[in-house]
Amino acid sequence: MKLPLYQVDAFASNPFEGNPAAVVPLNTWLEDDLLQKIAEENNLSETAFFVQHEESFQLRWFTPMEEVDLCGHATLAAAHVLFRHLGYAKAQVCFLTRSGSLYVRRTPQGYAMDFPATEIDVIEAPEVLLKGLGNCKPREVRAGFDYVVVLENEAAVKALVPDFSAWHSLDKRGVVVTAKGDKVDFVSRCFFPKLRVNEDPVTGSAHCELAPFWASFLDKTKLIGKQLSARTGTVVCNVKEDKVILSGQAIDYLKGEISV
Incomplete structure (x- = not known):
């Protein structure tokens, strides 16, 4: 099986800054064990996978060790791939995640993400x-x-x-x-x-x-x-109030294909 893979530097205005994330668009979900193996092979802090669901996209994040409930930079990277490479035409994309619905919109400065605030x-x-x-x-x-x-x-x-x-x-x-x-x-x-x-x-x-x-x-x-x-x-x-709007830019590093 061949899958596209993008690597994006998130929260960066130049290559080799910010946080690199891998993004793997899928047509349907693969087995969790395979998703984890891909993330381990990529050996980045996060690999994001998404599948379109009606007008939204189901989004999941994996570290090399396990799936996590929330990741900012890989969400920004996934939105960048949709807007920049996959022809997503709307101004805002909705991701369905373990942390609820997360929204990312394009701005003149890059991308703005609507995330839940957490009191400490x-x-x-x-x-x-x-x-x-x-x-x-x-x-x-x-x-x-x-x-x-x-x-x-x-x-x-x-x-x-x-x-x-x-x-x-x-x-x-x-x-x-x-x-x-x-x-x-x-x-x-x-x-x-x-x-x-x-x-x-x-x-x-x-x-x-x-x-x-x-x-x-x-x-x-x-x-x-x-x-x-x-x-x-x-x-x-x-x-x-109970939201934090996180804004930043994203820069392409590579586009490739993986064999699994």
Whole structure:
């Protein structure tokens, strides 16, 4: 069987920036085991698969390790493939996902994604989480679907060298480290060793947790977040009640065909 495959740099304005995602359009769903094997073979943080369903598209995301409930950059990449390569003519596309209906629209600046906002609550940090932080002392620790560690400043976020082995047993998806930015509203780094993604380059879904927190802290609803991975990436966030509009660009890297 031959399948098309696209690799797209999401939340990027130039190649080799942002977060690369593989996108595999399907006519019908394959067995879950095969979807997982394709994602493992691609060895990117996410591979997105979609199948058209009436006027919408069913969308699923797989890391090399397992299927996940929400992924921002691979959703942006999937929308880019539909709009740019597959002739999708409407201004907005609806994806049916494990996290509900997600909408992506074209804008003059790229793409805007309508995602659910996630509130993060202050918690007492588990010992294993603190162990992974080493000598880095958090200002506070919160939790949503990730642990969110708030540090004193941008320099502390840049300097962090986690002990990933300590975080394999965490009960959350991963660890997001954040601080107020020097030149942008906030900065972050995102770590998911349980999913075989030690550090994710740019994580849209994490901004569903970060944007409401920083919107409240900074008393503003439109924010610019920068993820301080080696590739870096910028996510524009607009917080609207229980939604976060995540905006960014996407750049093609390759188009190919896989044999399965």
